[in-house]
Amino acid sequence: MLQATPLTEGWTLRHEGDALPAAVPGCVHTDLLAAGVIPDPFLGRNETEVAWVGRRDWTYERELPATNGHEQADLVFDGLDTVAEILLDGRVLGRTRNMHRAHRFDVTGLSGRLSVRFVSAYAEAEAVRGKVGERPGAYAEPFQYLRKMACSFGWDWGPTLVTAGMWRPVRLERWSTARIARVRPVVTVEDGLGRVELAVEVERTRVEAPLVVEARVGGERARAEIDGTAGTVRLQVPRPRLWWPRGYGEQPLYDVELTLLHEDRELDVWRRRIGFRTVELDRRADEHGSGFTLVVNGERLFARGVNWIPDDPFPSRITRERYRERLRQAAGAGVDLVRVWGGGIYESEDFYDACDELGLLVWQDFPFACAAYPEEQPLRGEVEAEARENVVRLMPHPSLVLWNGNNENLWGFRDWGWEPRLAGDSWGEGYYLGVLPRVVAELDPTRPYTAGSPWSGSWEHHPNDPAHGTHHSWDVWNREDYAEYRATVPRFVAEFGWQAPPAYATLRRALPGGELAADSPGMLHHQKADDGNGKLRRGLERHFAFPEGDFDRWHYLTQVNQARAVAAGIEHWRSHWPRCAGTVVWQLNDCWPVTSWAAIDGDGREKPLYHELRRVYADRLLTLRGRALVVVNQAAEEWTGAVRLRRMSVEGAVIGEAEVGFRAGRRAVAEVAVARELEPVGAKEFLVADADGLRAVHFPAPDRDIPYPRPEFDVSVAPGAVTVTARTLVRDLLLQADRLDPEARADRGLVTLLPGERVTIGVSGWRTPDPDAVRSALFCMEPHR
Missing domain, CATH: 3.20.20.80 (Glycosidases)
Known part of the structure; x- marks a missing residue:
C-alpha cells in the first residue's frame, strides 16, 4: 500500500547566513514574521518596509528521510511558489516555474540534505519579459510573465507582498508495483439515473503486473481492468438524490472510493465526494x-x-x-x-x-x-x-x-x-x-x-x-x-x-x-x-x-x-x-x-x-x-398578499395611504402600480411600502436636500441586545458594535424607523454592556450642520 509521510517539520530558511525555523506549508514572509525579522506588513505603512523580501532569492533545507522499503519513492510538492530548484546533496532533482501546479520527483534509493532554492519572482518575470517582449497591463508590476498569484504584486485593494515558499503540503510517497496517478470523474444524471465514469491513470514499476480497479459509490460497486497505464470503471446509481444550490433544495453528497488492486492486494486508494446534478449555461x-x-x-x-x-x-x-x-x-x-x-x-x-x-x-x-x-x-x-x-x-x-x-x-x-x-x-x-x-x-x-x-x-x-x-x-x-x-x-x-x-x-x-x-x-x-x-x-x-x-x-x-x-x-x-x-x-x-x-x-x-x-x-x-412597486419572488412558492403604501412627510405625518394586493409566481417578478396621489413630492416627502415584514423606502431627493428632523429615540440595553425606539423619523440607523468592543458583532446593519417603531439589535461578543457607550456607537441621518 502506498505510504505517504508528510514533510512538515525540520525545515530551515537561510537568511543572511543564519538558519531560521521554517513552517511548511508557509512562505518566506510568514517565516520572517515568526522569527521577528520583519514587522507585520498589515500595520501602518510596514508594507513598504518589507518590499525587499520579494527581491531576494531564498533557500529552504532539511534532511530527506529514508526512502527504502518500497520499489519507488517520490518527493511530492503540492505547491511551490514559484520558481524553484530542488536539490539533494547538491544534485539537481528538478526545476519548477508554476505556483498553480503540483510537482513530483523520483528519489528512489536517495537520501541526504534536501534544498529548495527559490529565485525572486521579480527576477524570473523580468527575465521572461526580456525573452518574449513587453506586454501591457493594468498595473506596472510584471505579474503576467510567470504563473503566480497575480495579486501578490499588489492590486487596487491589495498590498504588494511578493511571496516565495512551499505554500502547499510536501510529502514523501513510497510505493510498489503501481500507484494511482490521476482519476477523472465524469458525473452525469439522466432519466433518474446517476452515472459515474472514473477514468483512471496509473504509474507502474512493473509493467507485467495485472491491475484491477474497484470503485464504489452510493452502495453500488464495479470493477475494471487496467490496460497498460489506463482504465475506466463505470457505475450507475438508481434514483440519486440531486444536489441543489442553497435555497433550491438540499446538498446530498456521495462518497466515492476507488481502490487499485494487484492480485487482491491493495496498492492505492482515491477518495472524494461527489454530487449528482446537471448544469447548463443558456x-x-x-x-x-x-x-x-x-x-x-x-x-x-x-x-x-x-x-x-x-x-x-x-x-x-x-x-x-x-x-x-x-x-x-x-x-x-x-x-x-x-x-x-x-x-x-x-x-x-x-x-x-x-x-x-x-x-x-x-x-x-x-x-x-x-x-x-x-x-x-x-x-x-x-x-x-x-x-x-x-x-x-x-x-x-x-x-x-x-x-x-x-x-x-x-x-x-x-x-x-x-x-x-x-x-x-x-x-x-x-x-x-x-x-x-x-x-x-x-x-x-x-x-x-x-x-x-x-x-x-x-x-x-x-x-x-x-x-x-x-x-x-x-x-x-x-x-x-x-x-x-x-x-x-x-x-x-x-x-x-x-x-x-x-x-x-x-x-x-x-x-x-x-x-x-x-x-x-x-x-x-x-x-x-x-x-x-x-x-x-x-x-x-x-x-x-x-x-x-x-x-x-x-x-x-x-x-x-x-x-x-x-x-x-x-x-x-x-x-x-x-x-x-x-x-x-x-x-x-x-x-x-x-x-x-x-x-x-x-x-x-x-x-x-x-x-x-x-x-x-x-x-x-x-x-x-418609478411609479411601480416591484415584487421579487425567488422562492419556490407563489407569493400573494397585500402591500401597504404610505406617502409620508419627514415630520412623520401620513399624507396618503393605500393597500394593494399582489401576486408573484414562484421564481418570478410582479409589478404593483403606485397611484399618482401616493407619489412623494419635493424633499420633505417619501414613500414607504410594507408587506410580510419587508419594507421598501423611496426618498425622491438627495439627503443633502432633505430637511431631516433632529433624530430622537430611546435606547435600552439588555445582555446581548440593544433596543432603539424612535420618536421621530430615524433614517439609516447603524450600531457600530465594534466601537463597543473589538470582539462585538451586531446582527443587522442599516435600518430606517418611522415614529413609534422600534428595533432590537442582537449584539454578540460584548463583554461589558454600557448604555452610555451604546449612544456613542449609534449613527443615523441628521439635519445638515
Whole structure:
C-alpha cells in the first residue's frame, strides 16, 4: 500500500547566513514574521518596509528521510511558489516555474540534505519579459510573465507582498508495483439515473503486473481492468438524490472510493465526494440580445453572487476553519454563487468542500487578470499543464458550475489601448479561445466554459456589451452616481461595486496611535485604488454635505453610500429577471485592512454592505421603481398578499395611504402600480411600502436636500441586545458594535424607523454592556450642520 509521510517539520530558511525555523506549508514572509525579522506588513505603512523580501532569492533545507522499503519513492510538492530548484546533496532533482501546479520527483534509493532554492519572482518575470517582449497591463508590476498569484504584486485593494515558499503540503510517497496517478470523474444524471465514469491513470514499476480497479459509490460497486497505464470503471446509481444550490433544495453528497488492486492486494486508494446534478449555461439570442443564464437541474437561476479574492496575501495561512467561516458568512448574506476571481489562485480543496456543503455555486476563473499574457514558451506549456491538472482536481465538486477563461483581458484588448501597443504580439487570446476551451471540452464536458468576464460571446459584439453575455459595470464607481445603475439592464452583471473603509476596530488595529483622518498617511496607504478617496468624496457629495474634518461622520456616511449603491444596482437588476440573470458583487472579502469594495473587511468584520446584501439577496424583495412597486419572488412558492403604501412627510405625518394586493409566481417578478396621489413630492416627502415584514423606502431627493428632523429615540440595553425606539423619523440607523468592543458583532446593519417603531439589535461578543457607550456607537441621518 502506498505510504505517504508528510514533510512538515525540520525545515530551515537561510537568511543572511543564519538558519531560521521554517513552517511548511508557509512562505518566506510568514517565516520572517515568526522569527521577528520583519514587522507585520498589515500595520501602518510596514508594507513598504518589507518590499525587499520579494527581491531576494531564498533557500529552504532539511534532511530527506529514508526512502527504502518500497520499489519507488517520490518527493511530492503540492505547491511551490514559484520558481524553484530542488536539490539533494547538491544534485539537481528538478526545476519548477508554476505556483498553480503540483510537482513530483523520483528519489528512489536517495537520501541526504534536501534544498529548495527559490529565485525572486521579480527576477524570473523580468527575465521572461526580456525573452518574449513587453506586454501591457493594468498595473506596472510584471505579474503576467510567470504563473503566480497575480495579486501578490499588489492590486487596487491589495498590498504588494511578493511571496516565495512551499505554500502547499510536501510529502514523501513510497510505493510498489503501481500507484494511482490521476482519476477523472465524469458525473452525469439522466432519466433518474446517476452515472459515474472514473477514468483512471496509473504509474507502474512493473509493467507485467495485472491491475484491477474497484470503485464504489452510493452502495453500488464495479470493477475494471487496467490496460497498460489506463482504465475506466463505470457505475450507475438508481434514483440519486440531486444536489441543489442553497435555497433550491438540499446538498446530498456521495462518497466515492476507488481502490487499485494487484492480485487482491491493495496498492492505492482515491477518495472524494461527489454530487449528482446537471448544469447548463443558456446563451440563446432573444429580443434583448443574448442571455447568460445558469440552469441547474432544469431550474433557471437568478445568480446572487459575490466575487472572491484570496483571503490572505499569504494563502498558506488560510485554514479550513477560516474558509468555512468566510463562506458561511457568504451564505448568511443570501449569496448562492461565488466567483473565484482570476487574479488569485485555484483554491484549496477546503474551499470547494465548504461550497459543496453550503450549496454555494462556484464560478472558477482560470488565473489570468487585467493584462496581456504572452503565449510563447516557457509560459504556454505551463498554462496547459496547470489547466489540465486543476480541471481534473476540481471535477468532483458539484458546486463548481462554470469555467471562465480570464478576468477583463478580452475587454482590455479592445478598450484599454492594448491592440496598437501589441502590434500583433500574442496577448492571451489563444489561451481563452483555444487552449482552455479545448482542455475543458476534453476533460470536463459536463460543465460550461466562457472565454472571459466580461465577454459578449464573440467578437461580433463589444466584449463588455451589456446586451450580450457578461458585463462589468465600473463607469458608475469611477465616474458617475450610483443612480446610473438603473439606466441599463445587462444580461448578467459579473462585476460592480462601491468602496467604503473597513470597520472602526479594524482601522484602529491597522493604524495604531493618533487620531484617525480620512486623508492621513496611514489611511491613504491603506487605500490602493486610483484616486480612491477622491471617488469616495465625489460619491458622497452627490448625496450629502461633505463632513469636513469629522472622521466618524465620514466613516459612517461612506459606509451608508456603499450599501445604498450596491443595493440600488441589485434591486434594479433583480426587478428585471429573467432578462437579467445575475449579479456578482465586487467583492465579498478583503485580504488585509483596507478601504475597498468588500462587504467583509480584512479582519473578518461585516460592513453595513454585508447586512444590506442579506436584504437585497433574500428570496423575497420589495423595491420601488418609478411609479411601480416591484415584487421579487425567488422562492419556490407563489407569493400573494397585500402591500401597504404610505406617502409620508419627514415630520412623520401620513399624507396618503393605500393597500394593494399582489401576486408573484414562484421564481418570478410582479409589478404593483403606485397611484399618482401616493407619489412623494419635493424633499420633505417619501414613500414607504410594507408587506410580510419587508419594507421598501423611496426618498425622491438627495439627503443633502432633505430637511431631516433632529433624530430622537430611546435606547435600552439588555445582555446581548440593544433596543432603539424612535420618536421621530430615524433614517439609516447603524450600531457600530465594534466601537463597543473589538470582539462585538451586531446582527443587522442599516435600518430606517418611522415614529413609534422600534428595533432590537442582537449584539454578540460584548463583554461589558454600557448604555452610555451604546449612544456613542449609534449613527443615523441628521439635519445638515
